Amino acid sequence: MRKIFEFFYTLYFLIGAFVYIVIYGAIVLFVGFVIGLFNKEVSRKFVVKQIEIFGRMTFKLLGIKVHVFGKKPKIDENYIVVSNHQSALDIPLIIGFVEPVAFIAKKELGKVPGINWFLKYLRSVLIDRGNVRKTAMSLKEVIRKLNEGVHFVLFPEGTRSFDGKVLDFKNRSLEIAYKYKIKILPISIWGAHKVLRKKSLFIKRHPIYIKIHDLVDPNIFDSEKVLREYVKSVVSKGVEDFERGIWDEKGDN
Template identity: 40%
Template sequence: MKTFLKVIQSILFSIWLFIGFVGVVLVYGSYVLIKAKIIEKRKDKKSADDYIRNVVSWFGRVTFKFLFSKVKVIGKENIPKEGPYVIVSNHQSIFDIPLILGYVYPSGFIAKEELSKIPILGKFIESLGSILIDRKNPKSGAIALKRFAQAIQQESILTVFPEGTRSLDGKVNEFKKGSLLIPFRYNVKILPVSISGTINMNKKGSFLIKPSNVELKIHQPIEPKSFENEESLRNYVRDIISKEVENNEKN
């Protein structure tokens, strides 16, 4: 009986969240995009981009308050004051994105193209300088790598989920081969981030959403030039992230 009530509670909570999310994104999101256009005309594109990033960062933090979820952040002092650098994180849930946007940096993401088709939200994803991949197009990966390299050379800050998809059990999967090739090739700092607890909010394949305690560990930046090849860099970064996630699972 208790299990049944918990399921009903989760369903009602998910419906409430969906209605609230749609309202905020469609109404307030439209207002923000319009205001950004006005700022760009009156000032410049940088001012408009800064405005959008500030709003997105605020929205990321508010998301967890709206979900009655507590976020513990460790290592904020490790965030570089300026780019370029690449945020590298494990991927447990759809809520990893607002977590990074709100508590690390409102960066662009390397993400699937389908996200750009979401009304209003897709515009924000593009405005942040995200690089979108069409998984149905074999050439899309190569194009994305080229854009990634161009963005890094322009001192951008981007977020990468090297696992390529969300974890089903919360554990850190193997990083995809070549996922850190660009930061390795151009010797761009990597900021490893360990996320624990977002999988309890929403698991891959489920529409149910629940409050949870979340921990975000921001590790010290890594200089790729210290490594012989992309594989050794990739494995080293994964070990750092994975060990923190495993420790949180035990506690």
């Protein structure tokens, strides 16, 4: 009986996602296009706001409670969001409840109708990992956009965690932040892996917890490795506290 419920629950989500992304998304993009004829920046802000709303609606439509602890910083400086990676749902989770950030994504996503336009409005950068020269050019574009104030998100583990525990951060995964002295906003996610597990197609109902930590300044670290290990310890501590049911403030959603 539980498997049958999960099947229809997942089907409901897929149908809802199709309607929201393809149909409603097309309307948003059309309105954004019309606004862009008069003011491109207002157009971008309108579409990005709708993407942020979509991130939140993903979990409301699923009936999943998202508890957010901490507040994103109110500063003019740029920063990179660094999070652990538990599920494919981490992306709408961060967009909706932390920040509508840009992504460093595979070039294949740029060919998906609808998704490619949303990536464009978020000012994401697409990377051809099989081409060293183009990858280098893409990284330069990331740096340029960071200097322009675009917030990016990084998942330094490089893959999703099956059991929710934080995996080792890949070597040099925070090199851009360290080299260009861009502050890091660590994020701890717990529970997303129970909603949609790695290598699973079925969605389950389970609450999700997010901890927004204090900004980390790369200037106070002697190397990228030390910075990376520190940020991992911050993210891991948040995940471990959630796993044990420990938090020191009320979460909102």
